[in-house]
Amino acid sequence: MGVSIEVNNLNAWYGTNHTLQDITLHIPANEATALIGPSGCGKSTFVRCLNRMHETNPIAKVTGEVRVGGLDIYSETSAVEVRRRIGMVFQRPNPFPTMSIYDNVASGLRLNGYRNRRTLDEVVERSLKQSALWDEVKDELKKKSGASLSGGQQQRLCIARALAVDPEVLLMDEPASALDPVSTAKIEDLIFQLKSQYTIVIVTHNMQQAARVAERTGFFLNGRLVEFDSTHKIFTNPGDKRTEDYITGRFG
Ligand SMILES: Nc1ncnc2c1ncn2[C@@H]1O[C@H](COP(=O)(O)OP(=O)(O)OP(=O)(O)O)[C@@H](O)[C@H]1O
Numbered sequence: 001m002g003v004s005i006e007v008n009n010l011n012a013w014y015g016t017n018h019t020l021q022d023i024t025l026h027i028p029a030n031e032a033t034a035l036i037g038p039s040g041c042g043k044s045t046f047v048r049c050l051n052r053m054h055e056t057n058p059i060a061k062v063t064g065e066v067r068v069g070g071l072d073i074y075s076e077t078s079a080v081e082v083r084r085r086i087g088m089v090f091q092r093p094n095p096f097p098t099m100s101i102y103d104n105v106a107s108g109l110r111l112n113g114y115r116n117r118r119t120l121d122e123v124v125e126r127s128l129k130q131s132a133l134w135d136e137v138k139d140e141l142k143k144k145s146g147a148s149l150s151g152g153q154q155q156r157l158c159i160a161r162a163l164a165v166d167p168e169v170l171l172m173d174e175p176a177s178a179l180d181p182v183s184t185a186k187i188e189d190l191i192f193q194l195k196s197q198y199t200i201v202i203v204t205h206n207m208q209q210a211a212r213v214a215e216r217t218g219f220f221l222n223g224r225l226v227e228f229d230s231t232h233k234i235f236t237n238p239g240d241k242r243t244e245d246y247i248t249g250r251f252g
């Protein structure tokens with residue numbers, strides 16, 4: 001099941017660059033939340049703070065509170081556990097290129113010590129079905145490498161890999177921006193399906209995409225969260241002039 005994410009007074013830095021300033025927002029469980037805003041406003045940094053990836057950068061610093069399903073991910077659990085519970089999919093599909101499709105999906109489970117063949121088979125099949133890739137690859141699971149798939153298939157493989165370890169949250173940083181319209185539509189359909197089981201946070205530059213898939217939308221500007229509301233409100237009657245300027249294409 002998905003869980004809620006509560007972010008309170010989050011600040012993040014790269015060296016002396018104060019990249020995120022006092023971000024407070026509460027993301028409900030089992031919804032898709034879209035994050036929009038001009039390039040460099042801090043969207044990727046924000047999602048990386050939600051699964052403790054930001055701190056893997058040696059010059060990075062973070063303060064504030066992030067609660068996922070009530071648990072403070074910075075003080076009440078480990079980074080490894082956080083990244084199992086909170087999966088991430090990136091802009092460029094990044095399957096392990098030399099591994100087979102099967103091994104790509106099973107990699108997270110193996111890392112967590114699972115060896116039972118039947119369990120692995122079951123999870124690989126379930127995950128590939130969830131990511132709507134199963135029918136296209138089921139006959140070549142162990143023959144074909146991750147790198148031999150098309151870009152759109154690779155992205156669905158990466159989603160399957162993320163789902164295989166049974167996360168509660170799926171973070172997607174521009175998951176469709178490198179894909180053609182057909183693959184993009186598949187990813188959007190998928191987000192719709194996955195919402196019933198996971199909480200989804202999606203960064204996108206595509207306003208129509210945000211409007212199609214997300215219940216709520218947050219608008220970031222210069223490291224601050226300007227507005228966070230229902231997607232409908234953000235796109236039809238935003239409360240802040242800067243949001244309106246952005247969504248109507250006046251800047252950014
Ligand atoms: N690894 C890094 N080292 C130093 N500064 C960084 C690093 N990554 C991002 N930044 C800086 O942090 C700020 C926010 O960047 P971020 O990548 O979060 O923006 P973004 O909203 O995701 O942009 P885009 O839409 O282009 O992906 C920018 O000023 C950027 O230069």
Ligand SMILES: [Mg+2]
Binds near residue numbers: 043044045173
């Ligand atoms: Mg980004």
